[in-house]
Every structure is written in C-alpha cells, then in structure tokens.
Amino acid sequence: MTAMVTAEGVHKSFGPTHVLKGIDLEVAPREVFCLVGPSGSGKSTFLRCINHLEKINAGRLYVDGHLVGYRQQGNKLYELKDKEVAAQRKDIGMVFQRFNLFPHMTALENVMEAPVQVKRESKATARERAKRLLDRVGLADKASGYPTQLSGGQQQRVAIARALAMEPKLMLFDEPTSALDPELVGEVLDVMRDLAQSGMTMIVVTHEMGFAREVGDALVFMDDGAVVESGHPRDVLTNPQHQRTKAFLSKVL
C-alpha cells in the first residue's frame, strides 16, 4: 500500500532563514498523524508545503504517489501550472488556526463554494451535501448564519465541513483549536475524533497532547526545522528519548 504522504529530505528557506532542514517522514492511509514542537520549529511551514502553498527548495514531497507542485520527466522537474496545482489541492483539505471562513458568505455558502466553483457541481447537489456536512458537525441550525454571527468553535466546525465538501483524501489541520476559548476546544476535537474514526487520513499540528495520545496513530516531534523523534504517541509522550522532547513535553503537559 502506498503512503498517503511521503517527504524525502524536504528543505525550505525564506530568503536567508532556513526553516525546514531535511524532513523525512511517511504518513500511511487512514492514519492520524500528529505533529508537535515548539513555536517556530516549522510545523505550519511543512503543512503548507504539502499542498504547495509554499514551494520547497530541495527534496521531494509526494501525496498519494504524486509529486507535489512539479512534474518529473527524466531527471528534469517542470513546475506545474496554476490550474494543475489547483487540481492537486482539491484532494487535500486544510483547516487553519484562524478559520479563514469567507465572511461574505453564509455557513452553507462557504461549504458549497468549492464544489460548485471547482467541481462544477450543480447547486442543488452541493447544497444537499453542504447541509449533510453541517449536520455532521452539529451546525444544521446555523446554515444561514454569517461567520461573524458564529462563535469561534462553530466557525472552525464550518471550516472543517467546508474542507470535507471537496471529499479530500487527506486533511491538514494547523493548530485548529489554538485560537479558541478553552470551553470551545472540546466541540472541535469531537468533530475531529469522529472524522478520524471514519478513516480519514489526517495530519494534525496540535498542542492538545490528550487528543494526540487518544486519537493519534503516529506522532512526530519537530524542533528547529528537523524531526527529533517519532513513534506512537503513547510512547513518545510518556517515554520521550531525547532531551529536547522531554524539555518541550514538560512545558506543555
């Protein structure tokens, strides 16, 4: 079985700042893959490379067996055109720390937008699915609300529904609960747990160690642009091998 995501020696720099310094990892299908590490270690940057919101400088990134952002012929790489990159992205859902819902659209319209615009689905079909997804994240009654009329937790659940509407095979979560009041974190984690149980492949950047231990299948600890330690969440979190992992965990646990 091919891996859902494969990273081979991925490097990324922003001008002079070297942010990712050779990342190697593999994410299996149906796996919940947790990415933890201190602020500035490059977790978000790595996640954004996976759907080509950032271009990598060296190494290779594959999603479902396809090279991300490039086409390889012989040993030459050709950059993909805007349309081809967009086509790759429609199979990868992303959930942001700050939700990034479209404020000029209702919750329902947010969820319908991409299927109608990208997949050219009929509005009726898209609306049906959008309603089903909003119901699944527990927001059937908020369909006609605008994002400003929703709480943070509700907005993030709409954002998850919006990503699911494209029926992605991989979901990326970048600290989905960090911008939420503590009492709203649970409702979003519940939705994610439910999604994990349905067999979705998920890469989750998070500081919620409880969630990682309970739901995660694999966990990687990153520091300073490199993977320090990886393994099953239970093992890494309870019995870290590296000094840096221990130091970090003692602060967040």
Place this chain on the structure above:
Amino acid sequence: MTDPTSPGPADKQPAGPGPSKTGAATAVPPEAIKAIPVRHPWRWVSAAVVLALLGLLVYAFANAKIEWGDVPEYLFSDRVVEAAGNTLLITVLAMLLGVVLGIVLAIMRLSDNPVTSAFANLYIWFFRGTPVLLQLLLWYNLGLVFQTLNLGPLYKNEMTDVMTPFVAALLGLGLNEAAYMAEIVRAGIQSVDEGQTEASHALGMSRGRTMRRIVLPQAMRVIVPPTGNEFINMLKTSSLAMVIQYTELTFVANEISATNLNPMEMYIVVAVWYLAMTSVFSVVQYYIERHYAKGSVRQLPLTPMQKLRRNIFSGPRMKGTR
C-alpha cells in the same frame, strides 16, 4: 477562566470599602428609577443663535435684487434640462472609463512584472500630479500638435474633428479619474486578509476564481464608499468641462445669462440641479453600501423604508415608557 461556583459580578466589584453583599440584590425586585433629567440651557441658547442667523440670511436674500421668477422659468427650460442630461451623461461615462481603467491599473500595479507596475505608477503620478482643468485643455487642444489621428488601417481623421468637446471632456475627466480609482481599487484588494486567498487556494480554486469569488467581493466593501464619493465629485467636477465648450449645466448657465443678463439667477438654477442630482445619488449610494456590508456586520442597518414599516406595524412606542 472564572470559577463557576463564584457569582459572576463578584470579580467586577470595586475593592473599596462596603461592597454590597452579592446575592442580596437578586432577592428584591429592582426599583424603577425616577430621576429629574439633566437640563441643557446652552442647547436652547445655541439653537436660538443659529435660528437668528438663518433668519437674517433669509431676510437678506428676500430683499436682494434677485429675479426669483427666473428660477422656475428656467429650471425646466429645454436648454437647462438638456444640459443637465449632458452633465449626467459625461459623469456616468467618465466614471465608467475611470473604474474600468482603474481596475486594470490597480492589477498592473500589484503585478509581479516590474514594467507593468512601473507604468501604472508613472500613469498615476502624472494624472494625479496635474490639475484636471489643465488636462481638459491639453486634450481639447491636441489638434495643435497632432494634426491627424492615424490608427493605421483602422481609423484616420483630422484631430480637430475627433477631439470634440464631448470626447475631450470624456478623456480628460475619465483618464484623470482612473488614476484615483486605481488607488482605491488597490487599497480594496490589499485590505482583504491573506488568509482568504490561502483558504481559497487550499480548496482548489484557481487564482482568477479566487480574485473574482473571494477577494473582489470583499474588497468591494472598501472600494464602494469612496467610489460613491468619486461619483458625486465627478458630478461637480464635470462643470470644468465648460472651458472646452462642452454644453453641461454651468456652461449653459453662463450662456443664457449672457443674453438675459441675470447670471445669479442662472447660477441658482443650476445649483438646484446639482443639489438634486447629488442628493438622489447619495440615497442610491446608501443602498449600494448596505448591500456590500453583508457579512461584515452582525446586523445590517435598517433601510429607511424598513424603519418606517416597523414603526407603523409595531404600533406607537412612547418615549420614556418602560
């Protein structure tokens, strides 16, 4: 987080002596406040002063040497109505030219191509840096330096035939407006959070679609209000086209007063027209802005019609009743 067992208001109470015991307040029904309202004597004084000054102004005008009869006589005269139409026409067309060209210039300015963005900068620098009156004169007198307009096989004509007052006014006002619109559109596009573009790209939307569906609709909230102001300004600025013989309101007022020898009366006539047009458009602008505020405010403000309806159907609500 607050401790759920402690009563909410407790932590907001001042630390000073004698805080009332929490909990006791909820037992007694609150006593209605009966207070004597604060008096505002200065409001009465200032209102009286303003009214007195207004009275003086009305008195002065009533006794001035103004042929008031001229105003209704000329207000709807054929020439004035036609001139009002011309004012409106040149305003709408120059604004259209300005908006379309302004969007193109804004996108050029924001593009990664250094040549196109430098050109856009140069354009804006020139057209904002010279008086629009001068630009009108430049266009109108173009025939002095370019005798023929030669567009190869497409078109060829004497410049003086091409550069009619209408064409010169349209170019002068429209191209000048484009420079201002470019800045307005650019500010609008840049006001949209980058996270919006990212979320849209992450969903698989292409760049063009992201601009059309996600960025521009949100930018409109920033673009529309100043564009409305630009339109109202253009209604008035179009009067400058009188210097190049374009028969708009101010030009016609001047022309008529040359024969009836009552310039002030004619200026009052066209002032009424300008006021009417700017007032009507202000109302239109309110509704357009309201449309684009969707999603940015929790509750859209009521339109005047909605307010009226609500006041009628909810029955009389007396001031000061509880």
